[in-house]
Amino acid sequence: MTTLLDVRGLKTTFATSAGQVRAVDGVSWDVEEGETVALVGESGCGKSVSALSIMRLIDPPAGHIDGGEIIFKGRDLLKLSEEQMRHVRGREIGMVFQEPMTSLNPVLTIGRQLTEGLEIHAKMDVAAARARAMELLGMVGISDSERRLSQYPHQFSGGMRQRMMVAMALACNPSLILADEPTTALDVTIQAQILELMQELSRRLGVAMLIITHNLGVVARYADRVNVMYAGRIIERATAAELYANPRHPYTLGLLRSVPRLDEPMRERLMPIEGQPPDLTRLPRGCAFAPRCAFRVARCDAEAPVLEAVAGGGHVSACWEATRLVTKAAA
Amino acid sequence: MTEALLEVTDLVKHFSVSSGLRGRAASVVRAIDGVSFSIRRGETLGLVGESGCGKTTTGRCVLQLERATSGRIRFDGSDITDMNQSELRQVRRSMQVIFQDPYSSLNPRMSICDILAEPIKVHGLVPDKAKREERVRELLAQVGLLPQHARRFPHQLSGGQRQRVGIARALAMEPKLIVCDEPVSALDVSIQAQIINLLENLQARLGLTYLFIAHDLSVVRHISDRVAVMYLGHIVELADRQALYEEPLHPYTHALLSAVPIPDPKLEASRERMVLRGEVPSPLNPPSGCVFHPRCPIAVDRCSAEIPPLREIRSGHWAACHLA
Numbered sequence: 315m316t317t318l319l320d321v322r323g324l325k326t327t328f329a330t331s332a333g334q335v336r337a338v339d340g341v342s343w344d345v346e347e348g349e350t351v352a353l354v355g356e357s358g359c360g361k362s363v364s365a366l367s368i369m370r371l372i373d374p375p376a377g378h379i380d381g382g383e384i385i386f387k388g389r390d391l392l393k394l395s396e397e398q399m400r401h402v403r404g405r406e407i408g409m410v411f412q413e414p415m416t417s418l419n420p421v422l423t424i425g426r427q428l429t430e431g432l433e434i435h436a437k438m439d440v441a442a443a444r445a446r447a448m449e450l451l452g453m454v455g456i457s458d459s460e461r462r463l464s465q466y467p468h469q470f471s472g473g474m475r476q477r478m479m480v481a482m483a484l485a486c487n488p489s490l491i492l493a494d495e496p497t498t499a500l501d502v503t504i505q506a507q508i509l510e511l512m513q514e515l516s517r518r519l520g521v522a523m524l525i526i527t528h529n530l531g532v533v534a535r536y537a538d539r540v541n542v543m544y545a546g547r548i549i550e551r552a553t554a555a556e557l558y559a560n561p562r563h564p565y566t567l568g569l570l571r572s573v574p575r576l577d578e579p580m581r582e583r584l585m586p587i588e589g590q591p592p593d594l595t596r597l598p599r600g601c602a603f604a605p606r607c608a609f610r611v612a613r614c615d616a617e618a619p620v621l622e623a624v625a626g627g628g629h630v631s632a633c634w635e636a637t638r639l640v641t642k643a644a645a
Numbered sequence: 646m647t648e649a650l651l652e653v654t655d656l657v658k659h660f661s662v663s664s665g666l667r668g669r670a671a672s673v674v675r676a677i678d679g680v681s682f683s684i685r686r687g688e689t690l691g692l693v694g695e696s697g698c699g700k701t702t703t704g705r706c707v708l709q710l711e712r713a714t715s716g717r718i719r720f721d722g723s724d725i726t727d728m729n730q731s732e733l734r735q736v737r738r739s740m741q742v743i744f745q746d747p748y749s750s751l752n753p754r755m756s757i758c759d760i761l762a763e764p765i766k767v768h769g770l771v772p773d774k775a776k777r778e779e780r781v782r783e784l785l786a787q788v789g790l791l792p793q794h795a796r797r798f799p800h801q802l803s804g805g806q807r808q809r810v811g812i813a814r815a816l817a818m819e820p821k822l823i824v825c826d827e828p829v830s831a832l833d834v835s836i837q838a839q840i841i842n843l844l845e846n847l848q849a850r851l852g853l854t855y856l857f858i859a860h861d862l863s864v865v866r867h868i869s870d871r872v873a874v875m876y877l878g879h880i881v882e883l884a885d886r887q888a889l890y891e892e893p894l895h896p897y898t899h900a901l902l903s904a905v906p907i908p909d910p911k912l913e914a915s916r917e918r919m920v921l922r923g924e925v926p927s928p929l930n931p932p933s934g935c936v937f938h939p940r941c942p943i944a945v946d947r948c949s950a951e952i953p954p955l956r957e958i959r960s961g962h963w964a965a966c967h968l969a
Contacts (some may be wrong), residue, residue, distance in 0.1 A: 329834065330743070349795060356833040356834060356835060357833055434884070442773045468883075470727060471924050473924050474924075488685065497731055501695035501696055501860070501925070502860065502862070502901060502904040502905060503900055503904050503920075503921045504695075505899065505904065506904040506918065506920050506921075507905075507920055507921070510918075510920055528833070528834060529834075530834075530908040531906030531907055532906050533908075534906060534907065534908045534910045534913050535906055535910065535914075536908055537915040546893060555910045555911060558908060558909050558910055558911075561910070568835060569834055569835060569925065570908060572837070572838035573837070573838070573863065573908065574841075574864055574866060574867035575862045575863060575907060575908065575909075576862065576863050576866065576902065576907060577892065577907050577912055580866065580867065580886075581867070582885075583842060583845075584835070584838035584840060584841055584842055584867065585838065586835065586837075586838030586839040586840070587835035587836075587838070587839075588721065590803045590805060590836075591803065591833060591835070606835075638693050641651045
């Protein structure tokens with residue numbers, strides 16, 4: 315397979331009253347054609363900022379990208395003009411956001427919002443765009459598309475609005491879809507519907523997906539590869555199967571152990587990750603996770619660990635004690 | 646079996662919605678439509694369901710923050726349904742609430758010490774100021790916060806710490822029942838487990854009774870003794886957690902359980918999944934018969950005609966389904 319998106323050493327910084335905050339601190343990851351990749355982490359870990367950086371939607375002067383390359387289909391997106399970038403956003407990379415109601419325009423009909431992009435980016439005429447819009451609604455499972463096109467977002471339920479977002483993202487046949495917490499605002503039964511739909515469409519149309527989420531369960535079923543982020547860095551990456559079977563970073567292990575699971579016998583106690591999430595303005599010199607880590611040794615406070623191969627199949631972890639973790643976890 | 650601390654019988658709550666400029670043709674939202682359950686002392690009852698199923702309204706009716714349209718609520722031996730405000734004041738001390746979003750439920754201009762001391766003062770529990778501050782320190786320690794947190798303001802705390810303050814404020818009244826309304830769903834995964842463990846510790850130490858309202862089935866299974874599943878204003882199934890999760894009788898419970906993702910790709914791949922058709926209908930105009938029948942994979946003719954009552958199918962295992 316060929317690499318579709320290659321993010322190298324991306325750094326994104328925000329200026330706040332408390333000082334410079336490096337929300338994304340030199341991360342590198344890639345997405346291959348047709349592949350589903352996940353960025354997983356808790357609030358403030360930099361997963362959404364990573365996605366916004368790719369789309370160049372970080373607004374100066376508060377935030378700016380101050381390092382790295384984003385190679386998409388052989389071009390560095392950071393070097394494109396604003397005009398060229400607009401073309402990439404509409405046509406080549408689609409986006410699905412968490413809250414469909416706030417990302418749709420409440421005073422434009424569903425039809426208008428679907429056809430606008432088609433007319434601008436795909437240069438379709440009004441009739442062709444309308445035909446395509448009806449086809450798209452059918453694709454995402456919205457029946458009665460003729461009537462639906464003349465309705466407004468408030469007449470759609472939450473699940474339908476998210477289907478509509480998926481339709482908009484797919485409108486111009488993109489090769490990549492960025493989905494930022496696509497199902498977090500939805501009920502569980504609707505979540506399942508939307509995820510099945512996205513997976514089915516991405517396979518059928520060969521579109522690659524980047525799913526950004528905090529829910530490890532969601533990722534297990536739908537991602538090929540998973541990147542786990544903490545405090546602006548990637549701390550572990552592996553194929554989904556490998557990551558869940560053989561976590562090699564204490565944070566990943568902690569995340570997996572702290573959630574109660576339906577498939578396991580009931581436990582007396584949960585095993586939380588102690589302490590609080592890091593304050594990005596006051597990160598420690600060494601490993602950012604060290605203050606909460608059960609495997610901490612002296613070296614963790616002195617020196618920040620880098621991503622190193624810990625097993626085959628591209629499994630990397632940023633932990634000085636990654637080898638000790640295996641024996642401990644098995645015990 | 647110990648006696649019930651809370652008994653809810655045939656609870657109904659309708660909200661009227663006016664349409665048009667003059668508020669004519671009022672239609673009715675059937676938020677809760679005949680709900681009955683009880684909670685024993687020291688027990689945790691989990692209440693699960695999707696948004697709009699009436700679980701939060703049920704909690705608010707129990708707390709008498711909403712007046713029920715009909716039905717009775719007995720708490721700690723007395724009927725609180727028709728009590729006036731001054732009688733309720735006494736009862737409310739014994740029933741407290743923890744909200745989902747600790748940030749919007751704490752006054753941003755008050756220090757943590759003032760937030761915790763105010764209800765103690767208002768209810769005249771500890772009239773002496775110095776002793777009150779002593780009590781605040783004690784409460785902070787109980788929820789795992791440090792004495793210096795008393796001088797901070799809500800914005801200076803993390804989400805998990807703010808939820809601890811919310812719990813301390815509930816504990817300040819020395820309650821018997823705490824209604825926990827989605828207490829961990831706004832928190833990061835790594836913090837959720839801390840708060841759940843804290844709630845369990847406090848229950849063991851202080852003999853608290855919880856009504857635990859949440860949409861996360863894994864969390865509810867972990868913390869509850871018994872679980873009630875709600876759909877569109879009705880309890881569709883109620884059982885011991887073990888029975889409910891291992892042998893669910895209602896098709897909606899089945900669907901809910903199969904929709905929960907499990908963090909294990911191997912298991913997920915082999916799991917059979919029941920994806921429900923359609924969406925939850927509007928409580929403005931609920932379906933006839935069984936409210937679940939339009940989405941139910943096994944519905945028969947009878948389901949659209951006749952409302953299934955909540956029946957005890959096995960000992961202690963109740964379900965509202967004609968086919969159970």
